[in-house]
Amino acid sequence: xxxxxxxxxxxxxxxxxxxxxxxxxxxxxxxxxxxxxxxxxxxxxxxxxxxxxxxxxxxxxxxxxxxxxxxxxxxxxxxxxxxxxxxxxxxxxxxxxxxxxxxxxxxxxxxxxxxxxxxxxxxxxxxxxxxxxxxxxxxxxxxxxxxxxxxx
Numbered sequence: 001x002x003x004x005x006x007x008x009x010x011x012x013x014x015x016x017x018x019x020x021x022x023x024x025x026x027x028x029x030x031x032x033x034x035x036x037x038x039x040x041x042x043x044x045x046x047x048x049x050x051x052x053x054x055x056x057x058x059x060x061x062x063x064x065x066x067x068x069x070x071x072x073x074x075x076x077x078x079x080x081x082x083x084x085x086x087x088x089x090x091x092x093x094x095x096x097x098x099x100x101x102x103x104x105x106x107x108x109x110x111x112x113x114x115x116x117x118x119x120x121x122x123x124x125x126x127x128x129x130x131x132x133x134x135x136x137x138x139x140x141x142x143x144x145x146x147x148x149x150x151x152x
Contacts, residue, residue: 042107045132045140046114048096050124060122061095071100074117074128075110083113091137099140107133 048062048070067090075083086109089101102110114128132140 038104039135040104041101041135042104042110043091043132043134043137043140044100044102044107044110044114044130046098046100047129047131048098048121048126049129050121050126052124062093062098064090064093066121067093067098070117070119070121070126070128071114073119074113078113078116079109083109086110097131099137101137104135 048067068088071088071090072084075086075088077083079086086106087103088110090098091101092099111130111133115130118125118127120126134140
C-alpha cells in the first residue's frame with residue numbers, strides 16, 4: 001500500500017433499523033394537538049356610554065370614522081405619540097358597541113387608556129366601557145346577558 005492511498009475504516013455504525021411493513025401493522029388514528037401559547041392579538045368588546053343619559057349608553061349608533069376618532073383620541077391622551085402608533089382594527093360595530101383587535105403586547109395599555117378617557121360627542125360627555133377582553137375573538141361575550149367584565 002502506498003503512503004498516499006487512503007482507506008476508510010470499517011463502518012462502526014450499525015445499519016439503520018428496518019421499517020415495519022405498513023400492510024402488516026395496525027395503526028390507530030393519531031390525535032394531533034396544537035397549542036398557541038402567545039396569541040398575536042387581544043380582542044376587546046367596548047361600549048360608548050354617556051353618563052348624562054338615563055341608560056348610560058350613547059343614543060346614536062357609532063360609525064367607523066367616529067369610533068376610530070374616539071379610540072385614537074383616548075390613546076393619544078393617555079399614551080401620547082406612542083398611543084397613536086398602536087394598531088387598532090375595528091372588527092364590528094353594532095349600536096354603541098364596537099369590537100376591536102389590538103396587538104397582544106399593547107392590550108393592557110389600550111384597556112387603561114380607553115377606561116380612563118372622557119370625550120365629547122354632540123355636546124355630551126362620553127367614555128368607553130370595556131365589556132370584554134380576550135385573547136380569542138370567539139371567547140368574548142356578545143353582550144347578550146352575560147354582564148360586564150367587572151360585574152361581580
